[in-house]
Structures are given as structure tokens and as C-alpha cells.
Amino acid sequence: MHATFKPIGRLRSCFTEKFGIPRQAGLVPEAQGVIELHPPYDRSEALEGLEGFSHIWVLYLFHGNGEAFWRPKVRPPRLGGNRALGVFATRSGFRPNPIGMSALQLVGLETGGGSTRLRVAGVDLLDGTPVLDIKPYLPYADRIEGAVGGYAAEAPGEALVVAFDPAAREQCRRLESPRRPELLRLITRLLALDPRPAYRAGEPCRRGFGMRLFDLDIRWEVDGRRARVTAVVAAGEDPGGHDAPGD
Amino acid sequence: MHATFKPIGRLRSCFTEKFGIPRQAGLVPEAQGVIELHPPYDRSEALEGLEGFSHIWVLYLFHGNGEAFWRPKVRPPRLGGNRALGVFATRSGFRPNPIGMSALQLVGLETGGGSTRLRVAGVDLLDGTPVLDIKPYLPYADRIEGAVGGYAAEAPGEALVVAFDPAAREQCRRLESPRRPELLRLITRLLALDPRPAYRAGEPCRRGFGMRLFDLDIRWEVDGRRARVTAVVAAGEDPGGHDAPGD
Numbered sequence: 001m002h003a004t005f006k007p008i009g010r011l012r013s014c015f016t017e018k019f020g021i022p023r024q025a026g027l028v029p030e031a032q033g034v035i036e037l038h039p040p041y042d043r044s045e046a047l048e049g050l051e052g053f054s055h056i057w058v059l060y061l062f063h064g065n066g067e068a069f070w071r072p073k074v075r076p077p078r079l080g081g082n083r084a085l086g087v088f089a090t091r092s093g094f095r096p097n098p099i100g101m102s103a104l105q106l107v108g109l110e111t112g113g114g115s116t117r118l119r120v121a122g123v124d125l126l127d128g129t130p131v132l133d134i135k136p137y138l139p140y141a142d143r144i145e146g147a148v149g150g151y152a153a154e155a156p157g158e159a160l161v162v163a164f165d166p167a168a169r170e171q172c173r174r175l176e177s178p179r180r181p182e183l184l185r186l187i188t189r190l191l192a193l194d195p196r197p198a199y200r201a202g203e204p205c206r207r208g209f210g211m212r213l214f215d216l217d218i219r220w221e222v223d224g225r226r227a228r229v230t231a232v233v234a235a236g237e238d239p240g241g242h243d244a245p246g247d
Numbered sequence: 248m249h250a251t252f253k254p255i256g257r258l259r260s261c262f263t264e265k266f267g268i269p270r271q272a273g274l275v276p277e278a279q280g281v282i283e284l285h286p287p288y289d290r291s292e293a294l295e296g297l298e299g300f301s302h303i304w305v306l307y308l309f310h311g312n313g314e315a316f317w318r319p320k321v322r323p324p325r326l327g328g329n330r331a332l333g334v335f336a337t338r339s340g341f342r343p344n345p346i347g348m349s350a351l352q353l354v355g356l357e358t359g360g361g362s363t364r365l366r367v368a369g370v371d372l373l374d375g376t377p378v379l380d381i382k383p384y385l386p387y388a389d390r391i392e393g394a395v396g397g398y399a400a401e402a403p404g405e406a407l408v409v410a411f412d413p414a415a416r417e418q419c420r421r422l423e424s425p426r427r428p429e430l431l432r433l434i435t436r437l438l439a440l441d442p443r444p445a446y447r448a449g450e451p452c453r454r455g456f457g458m459r460l461f462d463l464d465i466r467w468e469v470d471g472r473r474a475r476v477t478a479v480v481a482a483g484e485d486p487g488g489h490d491a492p493g494d
Contacts (some may be wrong), residue, residue: 001377004251005344015258036398046319049336052397059346065489074294088381089296096288097252097379099306103391132344134335139394141271142401144350147386150299150343155387
């Protein structure tokens with residue numbers, strides 16, 4: 001038996017590449033997104049009653065993983081890629097049925113003008129993610145007191161202290177806009193989680209790192225537990241020498 | 248774009264018909280089930296690391312809904328069928344992509360002997376439900392403190408006080424077995440939630456009600472806020488006169 005699903009919408013987010021996306025929903029509240037519903041699901045009636053909820057579940061397709069495949073074991077980045085775990089013991093996107101779930105804060109519902117949009121925060125999803133379903137977060141059923149989280153008992157802490165070079169801070173201020181709100185704070189929170197692959201985190205690093213955020217390139221250098229943002233520039237502008245995440 | 252999924256397993260539960268199933272996971276901890284993984288997903292490595300978690304998310308197909316269809320609004324039983332809400336504001340199974348999610352207690356993992364099984368509790372799923380995915384419940388991401396639950400802010404309370412006729416209590420004791428554990432307590436908890444359609448709950452009721460549980464027929468009568476179990480018998484035995492849920 002097979003089941004065929006069709007996306008009901010698409011999530012637009014600040015994350016225009018995979019590198020740097022927080023590893024779970026809710027870790028960076030400043031990471032915002034918008035779910036745009038496709039017709040015929042974009043009718044305001046289909047959302048009636050949702051305005052009373054603070055959070056929603058978004059079920060989505062893991063996309064951008066290339067050809068779908070699965071292996072019984074995966075190496076979660078959380079464990080530094082050093083320990084293989086059963087795929088069903090992880091939230092990895094490389095799974096038999098590549099469905100993801102994220103509990104996101106529901107910031108607002110925008111209906112009318114020929115479209116229906118849900119503004120969400122705490123996003124951990126790539127821009128363009130196909131959305132399969134939206135459900136209310138039911139605290140009485142979904143918030144399980146005393147649940148034990150195995151190898152992931154604690155939230156990943158802020159691993160790095162983040163500072164901006166004066167020029168980078170100025171660039172950031174200049175590029176902050178309604179389309180790119182709270183940019184300085186967003187970058188600070190994202191880099192504090194240390195998006196580098198764990199196998200590199202121990203390396204002394206003279207080279208910098210880079211990630212794409214919105215239509216911007218963010219560049220930083222790491223020294224011990226300190227990250228220093230060196231540039232925040234429009235993508236394509238003065239690419240300089242930064243490592244691709246897979247280097 | 249469409250996505251095609253293939254079940255990784257099947258959930259066996261005590262609920263052999265829809266009527267009487269608790270409306271969310273976790274409401275009746277005595278409701279147990281077993282997830283049987285299909286090959287090639289039934290390899291113990293695929294579960295490695297899951298033993299440290301107290302709860303899992305099960306993503307599944309809502310089945311037994313007949314031909315798939317959706318409408319923008321549904322009438323959740325919780326609201327007595329009196330109020331229509333947007334489908335995305337509910338956990339109804341009648342939705343564009345009929346994927347359900349339940350957070351279940353992980354009671355045990357059984358591997359070896361040619362099969363891999365997960366014993367779960369707090370089940371709200373029909374026997375035979377096709378399972379699409381299993382993920383760990385991550386307390387730091389999934390247990391959202393302060394989340395607001397809109398029209399479903401509180402768990403459904405125990406609506407009825409349940410008593411057994413002496414003969415029914417004796418039948419129940421006799422039918423309790425390792426395959427049907429805690430039967431008396433299970434029936435008590437299920438009926439306390441008042442599985443009747445809400446539009447009937449106000450009716451004075453001289454007729455009885457019936458539900459199937461395992462391979463048993465459970466019959467009860469309701470008077471005000473009191474439910475009285477009148478029979479617990481093997482299915483097919485002396486059917487008597489009970490209402491079908493849709494009467």
C-alpha cells in the first residue's frame with residue numbers, strides 16, 4: 001500500500017541554504033517564516049479557530065536531500081557525527097518517509113487579498129519547504145510532563161560568544177529592514193549555536209566560515225569559544241575566501 | 248509535486264472499531280498497542296538509541312475513513328459537533344493529506360526472533376493503522392511551556408462515573424489476560440471519557456451503547472452522569488440490542 005500526498009503550501013524562511021539552520025524548531029525565536037497556502041487550501045475558513053493557538057505543528061517534506069534514500073543508522077550532528085544511531089531514534093531528514101515535523105510559534109494569520117499566509121517563528125526549515133499539513137499544538141496532549149529525552153535530554157546550549165566587527169555591525173544595521181527584521185539579533189543567536197559541523201569545532205581555525213541568510217552572505221571567524229562576524233553583505237558581493245560547509 | 252510514501256509498519260491496538268477510541272493520545276494510559284515494523288525497516292539497528300526515550304511520535308495514515316476527501320471546515324466531536332472549525336485548526340482525520348500524529352509512551356522495544364516490535368501506551372489509534380514514521384519525542388523542542396491551546400485548552404475531563412453490574416464485572420475478570428491486560432481499568436477509563444457523540448449526551452437514554460474492544464463487545468447504559476457496564480462478552484455472543492455509534 002502506498003499513499004500519495006500533495007503539498008498544501010510552501011514555507012518561506014530566512015534560511016536560503018541548509019548550513020546554519022537551527023537543529024530543532026524553537027531554538028531561535030527570531031528565525032521567522034511565512035507559510036503560503038496553495039489553492040484550494042488557501043481559504044480562510046480552513047484556518048478558523050487556529051487564531052486561539054500560540055503554536056502549530058507543521059508537517060513538511062524534507063527536500064533538498066537529493067535522491068531519497070535511507071540507511072538504518074545515521075550520525076546526528078548533535079553528537080558530533082561521531083556516534084551512529086538508529087534512524088527512528090533521530091529526527092534526521094534521511095528517513096524512509098522523509099516527513100518532518102516542527103512546532104512553530106504562530107505569530108499571525110493573514111487572509112484576504114487573494115492569499116492566505118501564516119506568520120511563524122522559531123523556524124528550522126529551509127526556504128521553499130513543501131508543507132503537507134498544519135495542525136494545532138494541543139498542550140494537554142503534546143506537552144508531556146516528565147518525558148525523558150534519551151541522548152538529547154537537554155537543548156543544545158549557546159556554544160559560542162558572538163561579537164561583530166564594527167564594519168560588519170554597521171553593514172548589518174544598514175541591511176536590517178521589515179523584510180529582514182532583527183537581523184543583528186538573528187545572526188547572533190544563530191552563530192551562538194555554532195553551526196559548524198562538530199568534527200570541525202575542535203580545529204584551530206584561521207579561515208572563516210560563511211552562511212547564506214535571506215539574500216545575504218554572513219561571514220565569521222571562530223577562535224576557541226568566540227565567534228567574530230567579519231562581514232554581512234549582499235550575496236555575490238565580494239565573495240572573499242570562506243569555507244563551504246562541506247569542506 | 249507529489250510525494251509517495253510507503254508504510255514502515257502497522258500498529259496493533261485494542262481498538263478494533265472507531266467508536267470509543269480516545270480523542271487524543273495519552274488520555275488513557277491503559278490503552279496499549281504494538282507497532283510491528285515491516286521489512287526492510289525491521290532491523291534493530293534502526294531503533295538504536297530510542298531505548299533512552301520515554302515517548303515517541305508516531306506518524307500514521309488515517310485509514311478507515313472511506314474515500315479520501317476534505318472540506319475546509321469540520322465539526323470536532325470535542326465541541327459536540329455543534330461548531331464548525333477550519334480543518335487546520337483541528338486534528339481531524341478528514342484533511343487534505345490524511346497524516347496523523349500521536350505522542351505515545353514507549354513501553355518497550357522487542358527485537359529478535361525475526362521481528363521488531365515497539366510496545367506503546369496511551370494509544371488513540373485503530374487496530375491496523377499504517378505507520379509512516381517513528382521519531383523520538385524531544386522534550387526540549389516538543390514540550391512547549393506556556394503554549395496556549397485555543398478552544399482545546401484543557402484535556403477532556405472524565406465526564407461519567409463508571410460502575411459495573413456484578414455479572415459484567417465477573418465476565419470482565421474472566422476475560423482479562425496477558426493479551427487483554429487491565430481490562431476492567433481500561434473499560435472504566437474509556438467509558439469515563441464518554442465516547443457517545445456529543446449530540447446524544449444530552450438525551451435521556453434507556454437504550455444501551457456498545458463498543459468493540461479487542462475481540463470483545465462491551466455494553467453499557469448511561470443515566471445522567473453515570474455509566475453502568477451491563478456486559479463484557481466475546482464478540483458475536485448474544486448481541487442483544489445496542490446502538491451502533493451512528494444511530
